Amino acid sequence: MSGHIIDMVNRIKQNSLPTRKKFQGDNRSMLFHEGSSVTYDFPNPTSEKLEAIKSNIREKASQEQRKSFLILAICIAVMAVLITLFLINYNYRFSTLV
Structure with a gap:
């Protein structure tokens, strides 16, 4: 517990030193710069090409x-077969014990 308090005191001492620069003044020069002169040539397809696309x-x-509907139908069919087999086997197993 006391280690945290000592760390906090050291941080306060370091922050109060006048030689440390907290805010550097010229870091924003890259934020507001002129636009680049690079231009991109995007293709301009005709309306027939757009309709084909x-x-x-x-x-x-x-x-x-x-394809997804076919896969869904196959999964449902497999699950139905498995459930049917389980129920048939479940009823058969317990009907022989009674």
Whole structure:
């Protein structure tokens, strides 16, 4: 416990020293600088190319959706089979004991 108090006292002593510079005045010069002269040339596709890109994206999205529905259906079918097998085995096991 006393170690923390000594550390706090040392920090207060260090902060009260007048030779230590708390705020440096010229650190903000890089914040407000002129804009760079680099320009980027982005492609400007025609409206036909944009429509082709959109249709391509829609087609891929529908394929992914169909694939995810197929995987979901397979998982549901497997779970139904497993639950059915469990219930059949569960009823069979306990009906023989009674």
